[in-house]
Structure formats: C-alpha cells, structure tokens
Amino acid sequence: MTRAIMIQGAGSNVGKSMLVAGLARACIRRGLSVAPFKPQNMSNNAAVTSEGGEIGRAQALQARAAGRAPHTDMNPVLLKPESETGAQIVVQGRAIGSWQARAYPQRKGELMHAVMQSFTRLSATADLVLVEGAGSPAEINLRAGDIANMGFAEAAGVPVVLIGDIDRGGVIAQIVGTQAVLAPGDAARIKAFAVNKFRGDPRLFDDGLTAIETRTGWPSLGVIPWFEDAWRLPAEDALDIVERPGGDLIVAVPRLGRIANFDDLDPLSAEPGVCVRMIEPGRALPGNADLIVIPGSKSTIADLAAFRANGWDIDLAAHVRRGGPVLGLCGGYQMLGRRLSDPDGVEGPACTVPGLGHLDVETVLQPAKRLSLATGRHPGSGAEISGYEIHMGQTTGPDCARPWLEIGGAPEGASSADGLVLGSYVHGLLASDSFRAAYLATLGGASTVQFEASVEATLDALADHLEQHMDIDRLLSLAEVVG
Structure with missing residues (x-):
C-alpha cells in the first residue's frame, strides 16, 4: 500500500529539492522504501539514467538519498530552456521537440497523461512517494492545465505540505497569502506548512508560527534552520x-x-x-x-x-x-x-x-x-x-x-x-x-576530498538536521494512500 505526500513552495527556490532529498534519506533510515517524484522540472542540469533517458539533476540526487537508481519516471516532464522564449521538452527521458513559452500554457495539459503514467508506475515500487512541486501554487495564472503543483495534486489525490522561505523575508505573507489566492479546493489540499532557512534561534519565530496557524488553520511542521553544508550537495539551478x-x-x-x-x-x-x-x-x-x-x-x-x-x-x-x-x-x-x-x-x-x-x-x-x-x-x-x-x-x-x-x-x-x-x-x-x-x-x-563519500555524509547530516527540526512523524501521518 503506497502513500504519497507533496512538498510545494510558497515561492521558487524555497529549498523544496533539498527537503525532499533529506526526507528521503530520513525515511529510508526508518525502513521505508522511498521514491522521489517531480512531475515537471525546468533545468539544464540533467542526469542520465541507466535506461538512457534524462531527468533533472535534483531528482537524481533525491534518488541517491533514497538508495535507488535514478529513473525517468521520477521526472516525467523536463523543460530545458534554449532561449528566453523557448525550451526543449523532454518527456519520460526523451526530447519530443521545442515549444515556445507562449504556447506552453495551452499545451502543457497534453503532458498530464505521461505524468500520471509515470507516477502510477513509480508508486508501485515504493512504500512512500515524496512529490516535489515546481515554483509555487500561488501562481494562479498558471493553474489552468497545471501539471506541476495543484493540478497534479488534484489528479493524483495527493495531500500537500507548503514550505516558506524566511531567509528572503516576508514568510508570513508568503504562506498566508498563498492560502488567500488559492481556490478553496486547492487550499484544502494543503494539510500543513513549514518554514525553511531560518538563521539564528528558531524559537524567536514562535509568535510568527502562531500568526500563520491562526490565519490559515494549518499546523506547523517546524522551523528549519539554515543548513550550512547545503553547498556540498549538487546545485540544480x-x-x-x-x-x-x-x-x-x-x-x-x-x-x-x-x-x-x-x-x-x-x-x-x-x-x-x-x-x-x-x-x-x-x-x-x-x-x-x-x-x-x-x-x-x-x-x-x-x-x-x-x-x-x-x-x-x-x-x-x-x-x-x-x-x-x-x-x-x-x-x-x-x-x-x-x-x-x-x-x-x-x-x-x-x-x-x-x-x-x-x-x-x-x-x-x-x-x-x-x-x-x-x-x-x-x-x-x-x-x-x-x-x-x-x-x-x-x-x-x-x-x-x-x-x-x-x-x-x-x-x-x-x-x-x-x-x-x-x-x-x-x-x-x-x-x-x-x-x-x-x-x-x-x-x-x-586533492584532499573524497567527493562521493562527502555527498553521502552530507545527505546523512541533512536527514539528521530534519529529524531535529521538522516533525517528520506528523508529515508521514499526513501522507495518503494512492493508486
């Protein structure tokens, strides 16, 4: 019986990819088999899988954190920007052509079948699927035909945890504002939130957590301090x-x-x-x-x-x-x-x-x-x-x-x-x-570094970091059965 939960961000670059990697490592240490999944990614930093396809580099790192080989089903749609106005479209590991940005909002719905096909196959291989959103669901102008955030969550019946980034400021507005702009059905899919990249004593944000919980009705999964060794993991952007x-x-x-x-x-x-x-x-x-x-x-x-x-x-x-x-x-x-x-x-x-x-x-x-x-x-x-x-x-x-x-x-x-x-x-x-x-x-x-060993040690340290500062037990209790 496979369960799934989706990590979405109140904005871009809030640390979703790293959180999924750390959660994957923490969960396999609890004896769960875990698969990472990102319906749609945009990156020119790709990884090659054993079957000769390509996926986002972040999903390859997440697969490594989960102790499994990267697979094209982990990132069924990869957008590789070629210019300011166009990108190569990679579906289930294979390039199918280049689309202009203007046309993508009208055509992205064509890709939902491939997304759901990959999600279904991947779900059959794991106890838990950790899904990563792209950008932010607050970009409601992109909601029609969405395959990356709430459109996928709705199609797959997956609950959502919303992540805010306190390092860039305005995190209360990020999270409360996201709820305010979402359609009621989409807002109802969010079951909890967490605040990422805090510098200093997390207890200093206790009143901020109360303010968010009061205004949204969502419980907090924690305030996650800045992870100092993040630079040791491969960057995607x-x-x-x-x-x-x-x-x-x-x-x-x-x-x-x-x-x-x-x-x-x-x-x-x-x-x-x-x-x-x-x-x-x-x-x-x-x-x-x-x-x-x-x-x-x-x-x-x-x-x-x-x-x-x-x-x-x-x-x-x-x-x-x-x-x-x-x-x-x-x-x-x-x-x-x-x-x-x-x-x-x-x-x-x-x-x-x-x-x-x-x-x-x-x-x-x-x-x-x-x-x-x-x-x-x-x-x-x-x-x-x-x-x-x-x-x-x-x-x-x-x-x-x-x-x-x-x-x-x-x-x-x-x-x-x-x-x-x-x-x-x-x-x-x-x-x-x-x-x-x-x-x-x-x-x-x-050279004084054992690079691959360093990446492994950093993934373990990231998992320890999340175990200390994030309520992973509660997150897992929010995951729902899929398939």
Whole structure:
C-alpha cells in the first residue's frame, strides 16, 4: 500500500529539492522504501539514467538519498530552456521537440497523461512517494492545465505540505497569502506548512508560527534552520552556483547564459585548496587563473556568440599564450574547435560559425541526442573514471588523434599539441577522486576530498538536521494512500 505526500513552495527556490532529498534519506533510515517524484522540472542540469533517458539533476540526487537508481519516471516532464522564449521538452527521458513559452500554457495539459503514467508506475515500487512541486501554487495564472503543483495534486489525490522561505523575508505573507489566492479546493489540499532557512534561534519565530496557524488553520511542521553544508550537495539551478572562499589554485568558469550540466564543477568546489570563480558577463576572465573551464551549454552557438561579445575570447587567448591550461566540457569542447556547424537548424537557423580555435577539431550539430552512462579510464594516470554523455553533435579533426580518455575501451576527447587545451564530451569526470587528484597535480594543486563519500555524509547530516527540526512523524501521518 503506497502513500504519497507533496512538498510545494510558497515561492521558487524555497529549498523544496533539498527537503525532499533529506526526507528521503530520513525515511529510508526508518525502513521505508522511498521514491522521489517531480512531475515537471525546468533545468539544464540533467542526469542520465541507466535506461538512457534524462531527468533533472535534483531528482537524481533525491534518488541517491533514497538508495535507488535514478529513473525517468521520477521526472516525467523536463523543460530545458534554449532561449528566453523557448525550451526543449523532454518527456519520460526523451526530447519530443521545442515549444515556445507562449504556447506552453495551452499545451502543457497534453503532458498530464505521461505524468500520471509515470507516477502510477513509480508508486508501485515504493512504500512512500515524496512529490516535489515546481515554483509555487500561488501562481494562479498558471493553474489552468497545471501539471506541476495543484493540478497534479488534484489528479493524483495527493495531500500537500507548503514550505516558506524566511531567509528572503516576508514568510508570513508568503504562506498566508498563498492560502488567500488559492481556490478553496486547492487550499484544502494543503494539510500543513513549514518554514525553511531560518538563521539564528528558531524559537524567536514562535509568535510568527502562531500568526500563520491562526490565519490559515494549518499546523506547523517546524522551523528549519539554515543548513550550512547545503553547498556540498549538487546545485540544480545555475543561480545557486556561488563563489566560495577557497585555496590558492584558481579555476575560472565563465557563466554562460545557457550553462548546462554544471555539476562538473561540484567536485572542484569541494576541494579546500581550490577556488572556483564564476565569472559573470561583463567581467574579464582573470589573468591569474590556473585553469579555465568552459562548461556545457544548452545553446552552444548562442553562448559562443555571447562568449565573444563579453571579450572572453580575447581573455582566453591571452591565457593560452601564457601557457594556461583549458578544459572544455561538452558544449565548451565544441566551442574550443575551429568551426561549429548546424546544418539542420538544431539550435536555430542553419549556420556555420567559427569556433575559438584552440583545438584543431570541428563539430557538426545533429538532431539525434546522445544519452549514455560512461565508464573508462584516464590513461595518463591510470585512474578509473565514470560519468555520462548528453550532447547533440559529432566532433572530428586532427586533435581527436590525441585522445586523453578511454571510454568503453574507445578513445575519447581531444587535446592540443602541447597538451594544455583538453576537450571531452564526458560529464562527471572530476567526481573520480583518483582522476581529480591526478589532474589537480598537473596544475600544481592537490586533492584532499573524497567527493562521493562527502555527498553521502552530507545527505546523512541533512536527514539528521530534519529529524531535529521538522516533525517528520506528523508529515508521514499526513501522507495518503494512492493508486
């Protein structure tokens, strides 16, 4: 008999994804089998599943917290922004095309069947399904045809817990105001609330809890203090990538407009001896960088144009002339070549544009997307590596004759003649402790972190944090039978 409960937010970025991950870990420690589920997500930071599909990175982390392999049913609809007005639509792990934002409100109802199909299948595999909403149900202008919040909760018969974010201020208005704008039937689906990201003594908000309870009639599940180690878990939103004080080895990363799969940076950020600096548009790439990483992109040609418009191409050329190393991953790898062609109009109008010219390769974008898990080794160090590929395009050229990785026994990647500029389609390389240590050593740095073990320890600490500050027993009592 499967039960489910949905975590919705009084606004975006209130910490829903992290709470679901922590609750998943806490509940499996209680002997429950748990499955995370997010009907609709919007993110260019995707994970690849064993069946060769893609889901939001947050759902992959939640699956890990729940002790199970990521599956496409955990995130049946994934929106991957390609421009300010359009996104690629991924349904049950497969891209079905690109929709304009203006058309999405009218068409999203078409996706409810796939959402419910995935939810039904997933529910058959667990004692408890922890559902995560998207954005906020208070966005009542999006209620018609909704599949992400109350529309799903109504269709699936799932009760809701509402989360407010006190760190951004106005949390009483967030929660009370949400009830005020919701239709009575939707408001009735909310069974309790919690306040997240409190800094200081939570008892100082006792009167605030009373005010919310009095005005809404909803019970409180607790005031959850700020979780200081949240940065140790993979971020899903590019806006959550923040520069943290680090060591002397400086890694500069241009913040591309459509940056994708930036979890590549997490293992570097975790290293005390490394300072990962996200370079905002309008700022120069620093001249003292020990390494420049060009990350993945959902819209490589557009991001390449923006790279040039920011003058980063000039900064990068100066860095290379000084003998500075460069690592290009996926879209960043494609940008580093001499030419990038889009004959089928995969990213927009068909075109051919010059690349940055630091690798003697060229890329042809193709409609078919490659999605696969990857395992292999780094011959230079003998380190075993694992990761995933998620890209549209094929790269060829003389520098591909100098591959620096082996994936599935086949050569992968390209390197410049002097070995300073490297490109690869494999995401997740740097999560390998042995490879990261070997690579940092070539830059004059050192690795002191066991990254995967650190993520596990942080998930356990997050579960402990929620056990202490959130009434999980009451939350579980609110979950209702589904299916």
